Amino acid sequence: MGESAAQQVQPGFTVDGRLINLVNRLNRFAGMYSKKALLHSELNNLEDWGYLISLSFMDNPKKSELIAELLSEFPSGIEVIKRLVNSGLAEEFDDPTDKRSKRIKITQKGQRVLFETMHYMKDIAALAFGPLTEAEKQLLMLLLQKLDKFHLDNYKETRPSDYHGAVQALKQSLEKSAEKG
Structure with missing residues (x-):
């Protein structure tokens, strides 16, 4: 069986360039597998799941803190938060010390959905790194x-x-x- 184009070292392709390519490909595989795992849940994708699990560990962060934690662009992060809030998986509330800010927390429904998807995501992680x-x-x-x-x-x-x-x-x-x- 021959090597795929992704496995071959292309002339002029540096080791660093190859690493970027491989990390990007692994991220895409993880996204594809995760999408399949989340298909029957209320979560749309790995990013939504990442926000929800981060909320489960963070202590009612400001929306901006959650977005920064996940290294998201602000507009994209706001869209994910809106999806989570609109689906009842997260809840926004006023920051008691900063009236300009909103805080966010996971709801009981969000905790339930996260719990229900956890074993699928553990399977995905185990399979993704199974060859190692x-x-x-x-x-x-x-x-x-x-x-x-x-x-x-x-x-x-x-x-x-x-x-x-x-x-x-x-x-x-x-x-x-x-x-x-």
Whole structure:
């Protein structure tokens, strides 16, 4: 059986470029599997499920805090929150200390739906990473956590920046990391 185009190293394709391609493909596979798992639930997609599970762990966050936690664009995050509220899975309420802000919490119905979908999502995760040994899973998790920490540490500076500003900030951060050893 031959390699797919995604498995082949294309001439001029850097290792970093290949990694971006693979991470993107894995994200698409996860989305496809999750959509199948959520088909008979009140959730539309993996993003809605991610918002709902984050709400279950966060203590009544501001809407903006929830959106920032999930690294969403504000308009997209507001749309997800609207879907969750309109379906009765989440509830908005006024922030008692900041009248300009709204807070959000998961409802009992949201908790029930989340509970009902949890075993499907656990199956999806187990199958998505099934080809890996436990040691490989631990190594992958360690590497992904390192990348996540690096980008999260730089997120506040890079998010509002244009391309050149973001690249410059990330390069400076990489240089500082290299100096630390």
